[in-house]
Amino acid sequence: xxxxxxxxxxxxxxxxxxxxxxxxxxxxxxxxxxxxxxxxxxxxxxxxxxxxxxxxxxxxxxxxxxxxxxxxxxxxxxxxxxxxxxxxxxxxxxxxxxxxxxxxxxxxxxxxxxxxxxxxxxxxxxxxxxxxxxxxxxxxxxxxxxxxxxxxxxxxxxxxxxxxxxxxxxxxxxxxxxxxxxxxxxxxxxxxxxxxxxxxxxxxxxxxxxxxxxxxxxxxxxxxxxxxxxxxxxxxxxxxxxxxxxxxxxxxxxxxxxxxxxxxxxxxxxxxxxxxxxxxxxxxxxxxxxxxxxxxxxxxxxxxxxxxxxxxxxxxxxxxxxxxxxxxxxxxxxxxxxxxxxxxxxxxxxxxxxxxxxxxxxxxxxxxxxxxxxxxxxxxxxxxxxxxxxxxxxxxxxxxxxxxxxxxxx
Amino acid sequence: xxxxxxxxxxxxxxxxxxxxxxxxxxxxxxxxxxxxxxxxxxxxxxxxxxxxxxxxxxxxxxxxxxxxxxxxxxxxxxxxxxxxxxxxxxxxxxxxxxxxxxxxxxxxxxxxxxxxxxxxxxxxxxxxxxxxxxxxxxxxxxxxxxxxxxxxxxxxxxxxxxxxxxxxxxxxxxxxxxxxxxxxxxxxxxxxxxxxxxxxxxxxxxxxxxxxxxxxxxxxxxxxxxxxxxxxxxxxxxxxxxxxxxxxxxxxxxxxxxxxxxxxxxxxxxxxxxxxxxxxxxxxxxxxxxxxxxxxxxxxxxxxxxxxxxxxxxxxxxxxxxxxxxxxxxxxxxxxxxxxxxxxxxxxxxxxxxxxxxxxxxxxxxxxxxxxxxxxxxxxxxxxxxxxxxxxxxxxxxxxxxxxxxx
Numbered sequence: 001x002x003x004x005x006x007x008x009x010x011x012x013x014x015x016x017x018x019x020x021x022x023x024x025x026x027x028x029x030x031x032x033x034x035x036x037x038x039x040x041x042x043x044x045x046x047x048x049x050x051x052x053x054x055x056x057x058x059x060x061x062x063x064x065x066x067x068x069x070x071x072x073x074x075x076x077x078x079x080x081x082x083x084x085x086x087x088x089x090x091x092x093x094x095x096x097x098x099x100x101x102x103x104x105x106x107x108x109x110x111x112x113x114x115x116x117x118x119x120x121x122x123x124x125x126x127x128x129x130x131x132x133x134x135x136x137x138x139x140x141x142x143x144x145x146x147x148x149x150x151x152x153x154x155x156x157x158x159x160x161x162x163x164x165x166x167x168x169x170x171x172x173x174x175x176x177x178x179x180x181x182x183x184x185x186x187x188x189x190x191x192x193x194x195x196x197x198x199x200x201x202x203x204x205x206x207x208x209x210x211x212x213x214x215x216x217x218x219x220x221x222x223x224x225x226x227x228x229x230x231x232x233x234x235x236x237x238x239x240x241x242x243x244x245x246x247x248x249x250x251x252x253x254x255x256x257x258x259x260x261x262x263x264x265x266x267x268x269x270x271x272x273x274x275x276x277x278x279x280x281x282x283x284x285x286x287x288x289x290x291x292x293x294x295x296x297x298x299x300x301x302x303x304x305x306x307x308x309x310x311x312x313x314x315x316x317x318x319x320x321x322x323x324x325x326x327x328x329x330x331x332x333x334x335x336x337x338x339x340x341x342x343x344x345x346x347x348x349x350x351x352x353x354x355x356x357x358x359x360x361x362x363x364x365x366x367x368x369x370x371x372x373x374x375x376x377x378x379x380x381x382x383x384x385x386x387x388x389x390x391x392x393x394x395x396x397x398x399x400x401x402x403x404x405x406x407x408x409x410x
Numbered sequence: 411x412x413x414x415x416x417x418x419x420x421x422x423x424x425x426x427x428x429x430x431x432x433x434x435x436x437x438x439x440x441x442x443x444x445x446x447x448x449x450x451x452x453x454x455x456x457x458x459x460x461x462x463x464x465x466x467x468x469x470x471x472x473x474x475x476x477x478x479x480x481x482x483x484x485x486x487x488x489x490x491x492x493x494x495x496x497x498x499x500x501x502x503x504x505x506x507x508x509x510x511x512x513x514x515x516x517x518x519x520x521x522x523x524x525x526x527x528x529x530x531x532x533x534x535x536x537x538x539x540x541x542x543x544x545x546x547x548x549x550x551x552x553x554x555x556x557x558x559x560x561x562x563x564x565x566x567x568x569x570x571x572x573x574x575x576x577x578x579x580x581x582x583x584x585x586x587x588x589x590x591x592x593x594x595x596x597x598x599x600x601x602x603x604x605x606x607x608x609x610x611x612x613x614x615x616x617x618x619x620x621x622x623x624x625x626x627x628x629x630x631x632x633x634x635x636x637x638x639x640x641x642x643x644x645x646x647x648x649x650x651x652x653x654x655x656x657x658x659x660x661x662x663x664x665x666x667x668x669x670x671x672x673x674x675x676x677x678x679x680x681x682x683x684x685x686x687x688x689x690x691x692x693x694x695x696x697x698x699x700x701x702x703x704x705x706x707x708x709x710x711x712x713x714x715x716x717x718x719x720x721x722x723x724x725x726x727x728x729x730x731x732x733x734x735x736x737x738x739x740x741x742x743x744x745x746x747x748x749x750x751x752x753x754x755x756x757x758x759x760x761x762x763x764x765x766x767x768x769x770x771x772x773x774x775x776x777x778x779x780x781x782x783x784x785x786x787x788x789x790x791x792x793x794x795x796x797x798x799x800x801x802x803x804x805x806x807x808x809x810x811x812x813x814x815x816x817x
Contacts, residue, residue: 015698015702016695016698016699019691019694019695019698020695022691023688023691023692023694023695026687026688026691027688030684030687030688034680034681034684066565067565067566067568068566069519069566101521101522101566102522103513103522108480109480109511110511110512110522110579110580111511111522112511112521112522112523112524112607113522156478158478168513168520168522170519170520174518176515176520274681277441277685278684278685278688280437281434281437281438281685281688281689281692282688282689282691282692283692284430284431284433284434284437284689284692284693285434285691285692285693285695285696286692287430288427288430288431288434288692288693288695288696289695289696289699291426291427291430292427292695292696292699296703351673
C-alpha cells in the first residue's frame, strides 16, 4: 500500500517529478557513458600494449628482463613450446622470437633499434606486426636477407623499399656482427615510437645474426579473445608447472607492464570518485525537490498523523517516493546511455585531432566505448543508495510535523 | 534599491531551500576551481619535467636539424647565439650542446647510444641532469675524457664507475671517430628511454673527437616564466646573431607533450561540462518551483501595479544573489583547498610509476591562478543565469486575475 501511495504521490505534481527525473537521468547517463568512454580508452591502451610484442603470457630466461642480451636466451625453444602447448586453452597462439638490441645504419644515418626475429606467418593475430599495414611486402618465411622497417624510421633514414640497411648486434659468443639486409616493406604502427623502435627480420636470419642455430629469447602466448581474462591466471600457473624442469620464467601481461596495471587500478578509483562527484551535484537537487514536496504537503502529513499514521510510516512513504524517483530516473538513464554507447561503439570515436598526444600515451586513435557491467551497477548503486540516504533528511522532517501546528497553516 | 532589498528578503523566506541551492552551486565551483588548478598544476609539472630534463624551453638549431638531425647541420658560432640569448630579458640561462649516435662498448657488451657533448658549467644552470647523478659525480671540465651514463645503460653494458667505455662513431666530416672514455658518473632520470640510451661527455671532448670545429647542434635556453616563452621566442628571432637559424619552443620540440596536454584539457572540459549540466538541472527545479509556488504573490504584485518585467528582474536578482553567494563560497573554499594542496602536494600512488616514464614526479602540485579561479565559476554563473531565466520568463504571461486565484 505504501508503494502505491508513494507512486501516486510523485505524479501529483508531474512537472516537478519530470524535472527531477531529468536531473537524475542526466547524471546517470553521463556517469555510464563517461565510464564506457574512458574504459574504452583504457582497453585500447591495454590492447595496444599487449599487441606491442608483449602477449598475454611470455616465457623468457629469468635474467632476460633485466638484461636483454642474447646470452640470456632460451635454448631449443621447440621443446619448450611442445611442453606448454597441451596446457593452453583451445585457440591460443604461440610464437617464438629473438629480440636483441642492435644498431641499424645506412650511408646517411645510424640509430639504435631492437632487432626482432619473427616467424612472419605466425604473428597474425598475435602482435601488431602480423596485421600491420605494410608498404611493399611482408617477409617470406625463408627470407634470409629481407627486413621490415617502421615507416617513421625509414623516413629518418631517408630510405625506401628495395634499399639496403646494415644491422649490427652482438653475437652469442660476444663478437660484434654486422649483416646487410634489403628492405622488403615498411610497416605502420599505432604508435610512432614503435615504428622507430623495431625492425623485423625472419627468425632464421636472426639466428644467423646472433650465431646460434637453435635459440629464441622469448616465447609469447596469445590467448583466444573470449578467454583472455578468465583463463590467464590458471594458464600461467599451468605453464609454470610444466616448465619446472627448465630454467625459465613465465610472466602474464600485467607483470610485463606493471605501469599499465597501476594505471588500471587508479582508473577504477578515479571513476568511482567521479560517480560520487556527479551524484553530489545532483544530490542537492534531489534533497531540494523532496524537501519542497514535503513542505508543500505539511497539511497532508499533519492530517495523516492526526488520523493515526505513525511517524515511521511517513518516513517510509517519503523514502518510497524518492526511491521511485531514483529508480525511474536510473532506469531511463541506464537504458538511454546503453543505447547511445552501443550506437557510438559501432563507429568508434576518432581522436585524430590529438594524434600525437594520443600516440605519446600509447592509446589508439579510435576509441570504442566499452560497457562494463560493474560500472553500470556501480553508477546505479551510487545514485540509488546515496539518493535514499540524502532523502532521509526531508523524510524525517515530514515525520516531525505535529498535527496541530501543520493544520493551522494555510 | 528597493528591488534589491526585496529580492534579498525573498531568498531568505525559504532559508533551507536557498542554502541547498547555494550549496549545489558552491560545490560545483569549488570542484571546478580545484580540478582546474590541479590540471594546470600537473601540466606545469609535466612541462617543467620535460623542459628541465631534455629540451629546455627554447632551442636554437640549424634549419632542418629538428626534423632530421644530421651531424653536419650545425650552429656555427654558438658564442654569438648564447650572447644574444643572454641579452634577451626573461631568459634564465642557456647552454650549448652537441649530440650524435655512436656505438658504445664496455669490455664485453656493445650498444648503440646517443652521446651528448655538454658544458657542465652552463648545462647545470639550464638542466637538472647534475642532480640526477646516482653514483659518482657529474662531469667537470677539470676532468676530461670522462662520461656520465644512464643507469639502465650501465646495467646493460655491465659497466661501473671508473671503468672504460669505448666510443665509435662518425665525425662531422664523415671520418671515423673513436676514443676510450672513463665512466665518471651514473645518472637516473626515471625516464627509461633516456636512462637506457644516453651518454654525456664534455663539450670540449666532443668537439675534438668529432671534429666539430667549435660548432654545436643546439643552443638550449630556459626562461623564467613559462607564459613568456612565445614572446621571448619572437624577440630572439629578430636578433641578427640568429640569422638563418631556427628557433624552436618546447611545443615544437616535443609536440607529443603539447598534444597530450590539450587532450587532457579537452577530456577535463568534457567532464566539467557534464558536471555543470547536472548541477544546472538540479538547481533548475528550485528556480522553477520558486516561481510556480508564488503565482498568487505575483498576481497580487501585478494587480497593485508592478510591471511584469520588473518582476522578472526581481526574480533574476534572487537567483543571481543565490548564484553569486554560492560561487563566492565555492571559490573561497576551492582556493583554500587548492592552496593547502599546493603546499602539501597530492600523492599519485600507484600511478607514479607510470608517470615516471614520462618524467613526471609522483607528487602533483595544484596551482591556483586567475584562470583556474575564475573560469569555472564564471561558466557556472552563465549557465545558472539561463537556467533561472527560463522560469522567470513565464511571469509576464501571467494574468493578474487568474494568478491571484491560484493556490
